[in-house]
Amino acid sequence: MTPPAIEAIELVKEFGDNRAVDGVSFTVPQGAVLGLLGPNGAGKTTTVRMMTTLSEPTSGTARVAGYDVRTQPDMVRRNMGLTGQAATVDELLTGRENIRMIGGLYGIGRKDLKSLGDRLLEQFDLVAAGDRPVRSYSGGMRRRLDLAVSLIAAPPVLFLDEPTTGLDPRSRSDLWEVLRELVAGGTTLLLTTQYLEEADQLADEIVVIDHGRIIAEGTPLQLKEQAGxxxxxxxxxxxxxxxxxxxxxxxxxxxxxxxxxxxxxxxxxxxxxxxxxxxxxxxxxxxxxxxxxxxRPSLDDVFLSLTGHRAETAEEAQA
CATH class of the missing domain: 3.30.70.100 (Alpha-Beta Plaits)
Structure with missing residues (x-):
């Protein structure tokens, strides 16, 4: 049996008296996509931060590519990429310069970086903008560059925290196509999102989290069937x-x-x-x-039946 690419094992995170994540457990097979859904403040980002070594779990643990986040954090970071809610690229640098800078931090040689930069810019449809400062990029272009940078070390596992927040429908659709290509190439994805259409389009399995607890999980079709x-x-x-x-x-x-x-x-x-x-x-x-x-019931119907409000309410609360 092939081991899971991602495992959450009774993850708990407390901030004082507030238990933001309360015993979350799930697995993601290699080459699959898990959508982590939930309203604003449900604990999605906190869960991702623990799984990517950015925050120490209060209890429980997680494994990424077989490595434990508590005892082997360096190996976890070497085998994963992370795209957060806010773009992390340098706006004063060009797209190509951002790739070279991050690649240098990974210790990739200058010659290899040039070919890698060319490949990533082409893969993410940024060749024409590669030598322009990032501050001139549209929101969709910045997100694509952010995703390209997270793939510099060719990680087998990629965490995407609200990857299309703020994008227009066309840019969101373009990014979905890029993500499908990554999965087809064997990358394992975990994405948090409040866009239910996004989870329906991309996720093989969905975990719904609210108040730090998992309240439902299954395929998109299985969850829709629960709604009626x-x-x-x-x-x-x-x-x-x-x-x-x-x-x-x-x-x-x-x-x-x-x-x-x-x-x-x-x-x-x-x-x-x-x-x-x-x-x-x-x-x-x-x-x-x-x-x-x-x-048929939509994922929004599922969200309503499970959390008591529609997903748009959560998105508006975040805006």
Missing amino acids: NASLVVTVSHAADLPTARDLVARSGTEVHVDVGARQLTAAADGIDDLTRVANWLRDSGIKIDDIGLS
């Missing part, structure tokens, strides 16, 4: 057909919600069989429809 069944949504072409359509949908044995303004019917459904059955009933009755489909 899928819904069958039917939009009829003519509002006058709503009563008849409602009676037909109700034959499936579920309560039907009618939105007259939207000419829409919504009812709980088990899956594609219910959709097919209702579609046939509507067709046989001669009722014209504009649309019919299944709407």
Whole structure:
């Protein structure tokens, strides 16, 4: 059996009387992506700081690439990269100079650094901006450079703490593509995020943390299933057909919600069989429809059911 790339083992962190992280445990297989979700102040960043040797656990421990954060911190740092919430690159230097500076701190030779810098700038679509001062970069470009710098030593494990906070949708999507390429190359990722779409797009497994404790974990699909069944949504072409359509949908044995303004019917459904059955009933009755489909619970629905508020509330609180 291949050992996990990342392990958290009963991690606890106390600040005076406040227990910010309370017995967090999870594992991440090699080459996988774990999304660590939770509202602002849930303990996500504190957990990452302990796992990356930036903060000493009060109790418990963690292993990164097989090395213990308490007894082998130097080996942990050699086998991981970290991109924090704020960009750490020097704004007065160019992108290429930032890579050379950090590479020099790792002891990489000048000749190797040149080829490494060229490769990273190309990988992160920064070749055209490589010789410009970072202060002239957009937010998305700075985050890409920050990520490039964290990969200088080619670590097998990468921690990303809110990697796309503050980015516009296009920049966020571009960064997701870069992260997918890294995972395809064998890198293991742990990312904290409040963007549920981000976790849905990238994570193989999700751990939801609140008040320092894990309150749910599983694949995105498993967590969505916990939030409830899928819904069958039917939009009829003519509002006058709503009563008849409602009676037909109700034959499936579920309560039907009618939105007259939207000419829409919504009812709980088990899956594609219910959709097919209702579609046939509507067709046989001669009722014209504009649309019919299944709407599954989103990760935002999961977040709401677990924490009592939607993720946007947490994001707004952080802003």
